[in-house]
Amino acid sequence: MSLENSRQRSVWLTVYASLVFGFIYLPIVVLILYSFNRDGVGGFPPRHFTLGWYRQLFSDSAIWEAVVNSLIVAAASVALSLTLGLLAALALDRATFPGKALFRRLVLLPLILPGIITGLSLLMFAVFAGMPLSLLTVFLGHGTALISVATTELFAGLQKLDRAQEEASLDLGATPWQTFWRITLPNLKLSLVAAGLLIFTLSMDEIAVTFFLIGRDNTLPLEIWGRLRRGITPEINAVSSLIFAVSVLLIVVWYRLRARSISSAPRELLENL
């Protein structure tokens, strides 16, 4: 392909691609910009740079309680999803059993199903089981929904594993249990960390499922949501900007880890639907 020629003639495509990029990033840029704006969230152009909103944010105890709640739920979700996700990935990779295809679909379903369905069905379950709505129910919602994420990531990691290593371990006298701890798991380290990061981020940001399972204690997204009802202040811009910054950091780390452990990237997540 005469690359030089075709690149010259793709000016329009480059312009269009840049515009799409701009569309994707512009709102966030605006958001961050206005978090430093003294005069509120709208109008143009922003004047009067201030860090006041961030200062207000840092003394806002309700927000920080919500952050702590979110962290608790996220950490628990990571633990649950990784454990069950690892087992599910192992099952899908190595075992054949009746209904395997159905199982695979079921595990991956929450990924593509609108959050409201997952949330409501679990709500009905909670009522049925006599569970009061609380962080526990939120945790159940996140954990269940995010198993699919863990399974996909870990499955991809398992596929890249050299089966001969495990066979060598067994050949040398290790039991399957020992092989799992000494060979399989260490090889999955990168995948596990990458999956964990992703689940953590998704749980921290989760809102649709959480909406129906929340009790008295708010998670961060729902705390923000509640405030939106009351009125918009740049403090919300500030907290949103911080969320964005932290998310970006985590995702970049996640991506780097994943790229190191497997060659194919997050596209697998959607490809496996």
Added chain:
Amino acid sequence: MYSRTYKTIVAAPPLLWVCLFLLLPYALMFAHSFWLVREGALAHQWNLQNYRALFTNPLYFQVLLRTARIAASVTVCSLLLGYPLAYYLSFHAGPRKELLYQLVIVPLWVSYLVRGYAWKTILGSDGVLNGLLQYLHFTREPVSFFLYSPFAVVLMLTHIYTPFVFLPIYAALEHIPRTLVEASQDLGGDRRATFLRVILPLSIPGLLAGATFAFVLSLGDFLAPLLVGGPSATMIANIVQSLFGAAYDWPLGAAISVCILLTTVALLFTTERLEKRWSFR
């Protein structure tokens, strides 16, 4: 190599969990859709009243139509934005491809709420867009059309789902061996012919996957209308949400949810079939 015990230990816990916390809840929802609310309380009376109401009440049909229209618009717009972007990255970006790819996926995982809120602040009557237009003297008064309209919902959801649509398309395009592109050119196909006859057909599975994702998730979205849509953009999921909230009627809400669920599953099934037909490996 893997004993029966191993396989059981490995498959059992997730299976059990999935049965308990996915299958059972879906079954419960399914059951609820056949029950009723009598005098403000749930009555376990099996009947088809909810479904009948759904199919006969014109209000639901209207909302459903609007929802479908919004979802379709979001899908189309996301494709119009996402496909060329994926094409550009795959075929024209050269060495910067990896970096640009990372730049595209990063917003993907950043809070839905953050991005929706950003649009809220931009599109409002006192928002950034109106401010900009007035500053540039394009308009004298704020344009109210931007916010609290189906337009705003489509705009916001397109923004959310364009990276989602981008991903599988990019993957599919990357899978196309470059020798096929060269072969097409060698045989006389210019860029347009090569795209239409070789690249596009081979990218269809990715396109279908992305489109399904955008459509299904937009169909069931209730947050976007609440944030930026206003009453004129009420979508079917909002109705469900209110039925589980203020307008207490869980069975009816469950019935609508079941419909959404079945529609989603049907769509997934169809696209999976189509993807298989169009995948040439």
Added chain:
Amino acid sequence: MSDGASSPQSATPPLSTLLEVRGIAKRFGRADVLKNISLEIAAGEFLTLLGESGSGKTTLLRLVAGFEQPTAGEIWMGKERLDTLPPYKRRVNTVFQNYALFPHLNVRDNVAYGLRVKSTPRAEIGGRVEEALRMVKMSSFADARPSTLSGGQQQRIALARALINRPELLLLDEPLSALDANLRKQMQSELKALQREIGIAFLFVTHDQDEAMALSDRIALLRNGALEQIASPREIYSRPATAYTAEFIGQTNLLRGEVHNGVVRCGPLQWKTAQGAGTVVMSLRPEAIQFAEDALPFPDGVRFRGAIRQQIYSGASEFLEIDCGDNLTLRARVPPAGPLAGECDFVFSAADAIAVSESRALAPSGKPDHKTA
């Protein structure tokens, strides 16, 4: 031994030049993959680009096809400049190494692709597709999908797909390297016969020297991006220009010696030579060395005695490793002689010892009637 490729220039008047490569250089980053290559391809000629991996042969092919742009130099086809045209405007078609058949089209649509893209009338396409498939003996596979075909079958379809466009020059990028040995031999003769039948020029890339010798009218040997030698197979074998050529094509003994007063001395051997004084490298093919007792006497015979170190039997002949003393070991190829031991007498004709250059011998002018230095 029959030769599948006789050089056209010996029997016919000079052929018209189809393609001219002038001073082509190609650089990737810091690497000079091609350095100042010039050659010509005659109409109807089977020219092979031969070389190791990294020699630049595939790059040169891709430059002619249009998938790369030259860093310097020009390519001309007749009166038209070729290298400024995109691939889809060149009257050149390629058979790719891994065939590059379109997986989403069946055989018929694959073959018809080049015609469809140029809006050839429907009525004409059908007939030409049938003709092309018949030419490669794949008529019954018109509705099959490429994924159901074997490697050899896919290769034929790739050929048909290229030839149907009636290009002036067909480029083949190691098309037989993915086939197993027997199939490969069969396809070689089919390919040669096809080229003769159609009469268009083939530019063929391979790293296999046997293949090059069997198929080509001329061979262009590339080394590290430069043309080492370009000549017919007979000539390149019997009169290699450089030590590299002598070793790459066939086997040889490289003798390093000193010339004084018209006599070249190489280890214990010496004979008269017309070479000027100084060091010299000579190439002596193994088959030139015979048992002294079997050979008819010839005037410039060089006799020597040597101890047989190794005997490698290969059916129709044997290779002998002969220690001639004074650190000189020669390889000889003799008819099967039964187990041998000890010392024997050998002889070779001085005329068979060809002086070769150490480095690249070729000046930039690879014309069809070029003679080796």
